[in-house]
């Protein structure tokens with residue numbers, strides 16, 4: 619991962635660095651068993667502001683969020699990409715953060731959209747950002763569930779790929795945002811599903 623420094627020194631283009639584990643260039647999948655991840659360059663991300671903090675990999679947690687706003691699930695690339703840009707604008711311009719807060723965002727189109735990616739500390743789960751990846755479903759899941767394709771990605775495909783790539787520990791825990799921070803996130807319906815025995819991993823140990 620030392621190669622990342624070269625990219626940063628030559629202009630700080632986060633997207634070139636952070637997709638290297640899975641892609642060469644913009645959008646070419648290098649690992650067949652990994653989900654297709656739309657890299658930042660594809661959804662039209664603005665540059666990272668400042669200097670990102672590297673994660674110490676592998677991490678032991680995957681924190682599940684819903685975006686709440688946008689409240690409507692996105693069901694095709696154009697809408698999901700527009701949601702990514704609007705969330706990044708909100709996080710950078712209104713919240714004053716360096717970048718979109720989430721590590722990854724999953725759309726109801728069944729695709730993963732790269733936020734801060736595998737290698738940089740995010741801003742998604744206050745006090746715990748250096749210990750886990752923050753993955754958000756686009757939508758409000760207080761009363762309904764995400765699309766099955768999106769659930770499958772977060773349940774199996776993304777973490778499975780991350781474990782194989784040495785980015786996530788094999789004994790990782792999947793937790794809802796509300797288990798760590800006082801918040802309703804990721805919504806009652808989605809959280810209940812997270813707590814149920816299967817299909818999603820049932821977290822038994824809280825982060826300390």
Ligand SMILES: [Zn+2]
Pocket residue numbers: 682683684742795801803804
């Ligand atoms: Zn959250």
